[in-house]
Amino acid sequence: MINWAAFVVVAVASLLASVVVVSLYSLGLRLLTSAGRALVVDPQSFTGAITVLTPKRAAKEAKRARKTASANPLTAGQKRLALVGAYTCFVLCVGAVLYGVYLIVPALHR
């Protein structure tokens, strides 16, 4: 009566989905940083937040990002490649999420 296989399916599916989505997004961020465009979150764009990044810390992070970008050993072509790679990762990540939602909605593939 107890369908153990179903538990395994849920566990494996969630592991796979999480690993794919998180890896792709992280890789995207990593490549973005490599391309010299590390994301720095501006506190101005998150004004209503409870735990806001202080302007001081944000400035520090921005400075760090500039420093990292200027010390970038990659050539212009490599940077462009990294950027393309980064965007590819983000697109694939969104695609993976949409595919996952598609799979669980029976109305979409009946």
Add this chain to the structure above:
Amino acid sequence: MPVDFTLIVVLVIALALIFDFTNGFHDTANAMATPIATGAMRPKVAVGLAAVLNLVGAFLSTEVARTVSGGIIREGDGGVLITPEIIFAGLIGAIVWNLITWLRGLPSSSSHALFGGLIGAAIIGIGFQSVDYSVVVAKVILPALIAPLTVGLVAFIATKLAYSITRRDTGRADGRGGFRYAQIFSSSLVALSHGTNDAQKTMGVITLTLIASGTQSIGSGPQLWVVIACALAIAIGTYTGGWRIIHTMGRGLTDVKPAQGFAAETSTAATILASSSLGFALSTTQVASGSVIGSGLGRRGATVRWGMAGQIALGWVLTLPASAIMGAFAAGFAMLGPIGIVIDLLLGTLVVAMLYQRSKRTRISHDNLHDIDDAGRVVKIRKTPRRIARRDRKKVAL
């Protein structure tokens, strides 16, 4: 829509929708507390989005509703006939237990309160044979035990991955702030998954009531108006609950980093969505707690506060039997006939009114804010351990 609704059926549907509302009210935090805390979203936007996605999620899959309406309580066909009165008693039990735990700041699960109340009411009202224990074990109890563990493990792995992929030399930008943007999406997915699992439980109960009163055939799924009503109730609850959180939060929220929050939310959403599509009636709160703990452990210098973990686990274990007892009491009165229903309703209203009065006196703090925060406190994280920080300074490939 059939017109021969008796008063009791209308009453049960109203109660079920109220329960749905409180469920959304209680669980907004599960999805939206982390992005608000890490500054990923403006609270207004976060809460509005959560409400809309709950609404959408409720329409996506109705597997869980079928589990509730067709599985747990045996109905018709030589089995035992459940009556709307019993469902009514179960709901009263669930709502009362939910409010008590909410006010006392006990970790609890609305879903388990609902199942507990129904089971307790059915046992007293009909007898032990009325409950299909194998379904209860297979689709409620086992998922409740397994899901928080697997989701914790998944979140742990995902967090490790997120950190190791983005790791850079210290002193260099790692771009991890970018996980804030990702959190907008991952928390939206959690809100969506909440709709696919929690809104379904109320649909299941209303469908069960309609079956019990003979207005719907045995074994059929929820009707469209039921789906719409439940989706709206949970969305409105989510929205109102969110405002409460926004106005009262501001201190003592667990330290969650964007990378960790993203990993945790992705695992939560993936687990709930997968379970919903297979008809497992999970407790979304427990899954979210499990993933917060797992992802916390995935960070460096993390240790577990076992005492707190034990408290939370105890609260979870307690919910089903405690709400079953509440449901049983309510069913005892309901057996008396119409007068019993009135007694139930009066007692229920009295308890709710008392709790409401008390809730106005006690300030809302992190103690009774939400369970996820408690889960976050289970993991203690040292600030950048020195030994590892030194090792980190070694060059890491670009």
